Amino acid sequence: xxxxxxxxxxxxxxxxxxxxxxxxxxxxxxxxxxxxxxxxxxxxxxxxxxxxxxxxxxxxxxxxxxxxxxxxxxxxxxxxxxxxxxxxxxxxxxxxxxxxxxxxxxxxxxxxxxxxxxxxxxxxxxxxxxxxxxxxxxxxxxxxxxxxxxxxxxxxxxxxxxxxxxxxxxxxxxxxxxxxxxxxxxxx
Amino acid sequence: xxxxxxxxxxxxxxxxxxxxxxxxxxxxxxxxxxxxxxxxxxxxxxxxxxxxxxxxxxxxxxxxxxxxxxxxxxxxxxxxxxxxxxxxxxxxxxxxxxxxxxxxxxxxxxxxxxxxxxxxxxxxxxxxxxxxxxxxxxxxxxxxxxxxxxxxxxxxxxxxxxxxxxxxxxxxxxxxxxxxxxxxxxxxxxxxxxxxxxxxxxxxxxxxxxxxxxxxxxxxxxxxxxxxxxxxxxxxxxxxxxxxxxxxxxxxxxxxxxx
Numbered sequence: 001x002x003x004x005x006x007x008x009x010x011x012x013x014x015x016x017x018x019x020x021x022x023x024x025x026x027x028x029x030x031x032x033x034x035x036x037x038x039x040x041x042x043x044x045x046x047x048x049x050x051x052x053x054x055x056x057x058x059x060x061x062x063x064x065x066x067x068x069x070x071x072x073x074x075x076x077x078x079x080x081x082x083x084x085x086x087x088x089x090x091x092x093x094x095x096x097x098x099x100x101x102x103x104x105x106x107x108x109x110x111x112x113x114x115x116x117x118x119x120x121x122x123x124x125x126x127x128x129x130x131x132x133x134x135x136x137x138x139x140x141x142x143x144x145x146x147x148x149x150x151x152x153x154x155x156x157x158x159x160x161x162x163x164x165x166x167x168x169x170x171x172x173x174x175x176x177x178x179x180x181x182x183x184x185x186x187x188x
Numbered sequence: 189x190x191x192x193x194x195x196x197x198x199x200x201x202x203x204x205x206x207x208x209x210x211x212x213x214x215x216x217x218x219x220x221x222x223x224x225x226x227x228x229x230x231x232x233x234x235x236x237x238x239x240x241x242x243x244x245x246x247x248x249x250x251x252x253x254x255x256x257x258x259x260x261x262x263x264x265x266x267x268x269x270x271x272x273x274x275x276x277x278x279x280x281x282x283x284x285x286x287x288x289x290x291x292x293x294x295x296x297x298x299x300x301x302x303x304x305x306x307x308x309x310x311x312x313x314x315x316x317x318x319x320x321x322x323x324x325x326x327x328x329x330x331x332x333x334x335x336x337x338x339x340x341x342x343x344x345x346x347x348x349x350x351x352x353x354x355x356x357x358x359x360x361x362x363x364x365x366x367x368x369x370x371x372x373x374x375x376x377x378x379x380x381x382x383x384x385x386x387x388x389x390x391x392x393x394x395x396x397x398x399x400x401x402x403x404x405x406x407x408x409x410x411x412x413x414x415x416x417x418x419x420x421x422x423x424x425x426x427x428x429x430x431x432x433x434x435x436x437x438x439x440x441x442x443x444x445x446x447x
Contacts, residue, residue, distance in 0.1 A: 014261050017257075017261070018257050018258055018261070021257055022257050022258075025251050025255055025257070026246065026247045026249075026251065027247070029246055029247075029249070029251070029255070030243050030246040030247055033243065033246050034243050043252055043254065043255060046255055047254050047255055050255060050257060050260055051260065054257075054260060054261055054264060054354075055264075055352060055354045055355060056352075056354075058330060058354065058359050058360065059330060059331070059333055059360075060331075061331055062331060110241065113238060114238060114241060114242035117235065117238050117239065117242060118242055121239070132239070133239070135204060136204070136235075136236040136239050136240065137239050137240055137243050141206070142204075142206065157196075157197045157200060160200050161196045161197070161199075161200055164200070164203075164232045164235070167235055168228065168231050168232065168235065171231075171235070
């Protein structure tokens with residue numbers, strides 16, 4: 001870091017970039033992990049995102065919110081990868097991956113419920129999963145989520161609504177729950 | 189006054205805490221009166237909390253070294269393509285040794301075509317006009333990159349890629365459309381924050397749609413010019429050829445990879 005090739009102006013720009021982006025890295029990793037599920041794949045994605053942010057920093061429009069800007073870059077990169085991955089069949093033992101990635105829940109009961117929920121989340125279509133994560137976990141405003149996803153707010157709302165409905169259905173149909181209420185299984 | 193009907197958006201807003209206080213009260217009252225909906229909304233809230241909890245551990249993890257932003261920026265100052273650049277510089281050196289006389293005005297791919305010489309002249313003229321301009325070196329600034337791209341595309345008659353030279357330490361300042369003997373051209377200007385400015389000019393090359401890169405010199409001004417797919421490009425600056433050449437290569441690489 002003792003490189004002194006940049007003028008003070010360049011250093012000011014870099015300082016500003018570090019000041020604005022660095023605090024966001026944990027949340028960017030969280031969103032990436034939730035989408036990619038695997039730790040290595042997620043961090044790889046975040047690394048790409050940071051590199052892109054560094055090279056495009058000067059293109060940012062004045063007044064752009066840096067958080068929405070970063071999430072937009074990350075989201076677009078993630079969608080490209082997921083689309084590419086969906087063209088090839090992937091075989092990941094999801095339960096194992098999740099056990100390793102989200103195993104730090106203090107109580108086992110919580111751990112199991114989280115695993116069920118994360119598995120149910122994975123079954124949502126990308127457009128529902130992403131909006132749900134951005135709004136609930138990342139706590140983006142609807143407007144910022146719309147910017148990240150590149151859709152109107154109305155679309156954010158309808159996707160969010162469908163995502164919640166679907167997740168609730170999936171969770172209600174979880175095997176452990178179904179065992180307790182066999183009637184649910186005989187329907188359809 | 190009749191309250192507005194409760195919508196799904198209101199219910200989601202209730203879960204996410206985005207409703208204004210009045211609406212919140214109305215939705216609360218609605219949920220009290222409709223236990224079936226209230227149960228569904230309670231589940232939504234529960235799922236929100238569970239999702240937050242499930243992914244919360246990621247936040248507490250130490251950030252891996254590869255994601256150290258300051259380090260990444262520092263490494264970019266030594267461009268990642270260092271080996272390739274070093275090779276380009278070495279090639280330039282060998283070539284200049286080889287021709288013994290060093291760099292000629294003719295360029296390295298002789299005989300240089302008439303068209304590419306005209307292009308290099310036009311680029312040098314634009315450089316001489318706009319680079320010293322203190323007030324308005326560019327008409328559209330880099331912050332309005334989309335506007336610049338749309339304008340140059342429209343006037344040149346086809347899309348002209350705006351190269352990104354950040355990794356080499358040159359920041360896009362912006363650009364404009366400029367006149368040439370061969371019609372409107374796109375001009376993009378770059379600055380290295382130490383006062384060195386580069387100009388890239390692009391315009392259609394009707395007679396010679398593809399030409400190898402050649403060097404042109406005019407006093408302290410050097411330019412590399414070439415043509416690809418019917419567009420001619422010239423990168424010009426008061427920079428030595430061995431420093432300008434890798435930049436021109438990078439510009440050509442980016443434009444080719446975008447095409």
